Amino acid sequence: xxxxxxxxxxxxIEKRQSVxxxxxxxxxxxxxxWYQQILGQGPKLLIQFQNNGVVDDSQLPKDRxxxxxxxxxxxxxxxQPAKLEDSAVYLCASSLDRLTLPFTxxxxxxxxxxxxxx
Amino acid sequence: QQQVxxxxxxxxxxxxxxxxxxxxxxxxxxxxxxxxxxxxGKGPALLIAIRPDVSEKKEGRFTISFNKSAKQFSLHIMxxxxxxxxxxxxxxxxxxxxxxxxxxxxxxxxxx
Numbered sequence: 001x002x003x004x005x006x007x008x009x010x011x012x013i014e015k016r017q018s019v020x021x022x023x024x025x026x027x028x029x030x031x032x033x034w035y036q037q038i039l040g041q042g043p044k045l046l047i048q049f050q051n052n053g054v055v056d057d058s059q060l061p062k063d064r065x066x067x068x069x070x071x072x073x074x075x076x077x078x079x080q081p082a083k084l085e086d087s088a089v090y091l092c093a094s095s096l097d098r099l100t101l102p103f104t105x106x107x108x109x110x111x112x113x114x115x116x117x118x
Numbered sequence: 119q120q121q122v123x124x125x126x127x128x129x130x131x132x133x134x135x136x137x138x139x140x141x142x143x144x145x146x147x148x149x150x151x152x153x154x155x156x157x158x159g160k161g162p163a164l165l166i167a168i169r170p171d172v173s174e175k176k177e178g179r180f181t182i183s184f185n186k187s188a189k190q191f192s193l194h195i196m197x198x199x200x201x202x203x204x205x206x207x208x209x210x211x212x213x214x215x216x217x218x219x220x221x222x223x224x225x226x227x228x229x230x
Contacts (some may be wrong), residue, residue, distance in 0.1 A: 008134055042122075042209070043162065106167075107164070107218060109161030109163065112160075
């Protein structure tokens, strides 16, 4: 079974530039998550999708971050404009279907995109 | 209240020893407690998980001990191996928000 795919793996940009990350979840997984992992900390949820709808985006800085999952499969996360404090690893994860299968809790993570903002 | 506190921040263990990582929480709505293992350059991977209706769960060399009244849970790695060297995160899910809350992580180094 193929895992969660993410690209690019690394990105270096200057502050105020924009950047986009792509995620392809495990086939058949309805729930998709984007996390931000700052060095030395645990992952923090930014946004959760159920198919192509947003379930939770309460911790997404909406003035600069946006995410979409148009066809309920792939997802993109965008930052515009980037700030120094956005330097982190952005992790995408997926799970089967949290809403209709409440005990299917396992989230499968991709390798992440390491973003450095200079 | 949504925090999960994890300790120690780092741990050095000799091969064959026991590694113990502790976590504590406040939110009584948490109903699922997984442990994730993360190697450098990789995403976290589920290692073992427990629900609050049991006090212990063992899978191979890995055991979760859960104390519901103290709101604490811990990961024990028996016969620790150099290949266990990684960062370990405890986490908890709140059934009200469906959100996975991670601890701050423990960097484990196992020396031969």
